[in-house]
Amino acid sequence: AQTVTQSQPEMSVQEAETVTLSCTYDTSESDYYLFWYKQPPSRQMILVIRQEAYKQQNATENRFSVNFQKAAKSFSLKISDSQLGDAAMYFCAYIQNNDMRFGAGTRLTVKP
Amino acid sequence: NAGVTQTPKFQVLKTGQSMTLQCAQDMNHEYMSWYRQDPGMGLRLIHYSVGAGITDQGEVPNGYNVSRSTTEDFPLRLLSAAPSQTSVYFCASSSLRGSYGYTFGSGTRLTVV
Numbered sequence: 001a002q003t004v005t006q007s008q009p010e011m012s013v014q015e016a017e018t019v020t021l022s023c024t025y026d027t028s029e030s031d032y033y034l035f036w037y038k039q040p041p042s043r044q045m046i047l048v049i050r051q052e053a054y055k056q057q058n059a060t061e062n063r064f065s066v067n068f069q070k071a072a073k074s075f076s077l078k079i080s081d082s083q084l085g086d087a088a089m090y091f092c093a094y095i096q097n098n099d100m101r102f103g104a105g106t107r108l109t110v111k112p
Numbered sequence: 113n114a115g116v117t118q119t120p121k122f123q124v125l126k127t128g129q130s131m132t133l134q135c136a137q138d139m140n141h142e143y144m145s146w147y148r149q150d151p152g153m154g155l156r157l158i159h160y161s162v163g164a165g166i167t168d169q170g171e172v173p174n175g176y177n178v179s180r181s182t183t184e185d186f187p188l189r190l191l192s193a194a195p196s197q198t199s200v201y202f203c204a205s206s207s208l209r210g211s212y213g214y215t216f217g218s219g220t221r222l223t224v225v
Contacts, residue, residue, distance in 0.1 A: 044216070050212065091154060097210075100145075
């Protein structure tokens with residue numbers, strides 16, 4: 001079974017600085033998708049960014065970007081110019097044929 | 113607004129009681145699923161459905177039952193609540209491959225005393 005590992009239970013960043021959240025996954029498949037979800041205190045799960053495994057180019061959405069290393073099975077999230085509203089739990093997720101697996105999450109604190 | 117509607121948002125049950133968590137989506141998604149979220153464990157799949165009349169077990173199905181009589185609705189039933197089922201529950205839906213991710217409901221915080 002596929003597994004997703006987030007090795008950082010908690011991270012902290014100063015407002016306006018950059019932070020990187022780590023994620024590794026285990027799979028024998030070649031065709032899959034990876035996601036980062038944000039869960040603020042409201043509990044809503046919000047899709048932040050998506051990466052297609054067959055694309056080498058790293059996905060970018062405004063201040064959010066990923067470093068996708070397929071051979072290393074690594075999928076880190078970089079948040080640039082951190083804002084107070086970025087404070088949340090962040091979940092890395094892997095999906096293949098609608099089987100979505102989540103990491104345990106990283107709680108990000110943003111200090112003013 | 114289009115999306116996944118999940119009710120109730122909060123619920124307290126006594127051990128042994130039964131209840132149904134409701135989930136409805138209006139995006140004509142074939143795939144629907146239920147997850148539970150526990151601290152330090154991420155989200156774990158309980159049951160899923162790839163279409164009306166078709167359901168299957170996920171990672172942690174024990175103590176839960178589902179049915180899918182329509183494309184829109186996918187209720188989750190707790191047969192006899194136990195304290196170990198205290199958790200936050202999410203319903204999600206997607207197109208069949210899920211390649212654009214899941215749309216989640218707002219979650220239900222369930223406490224079993």
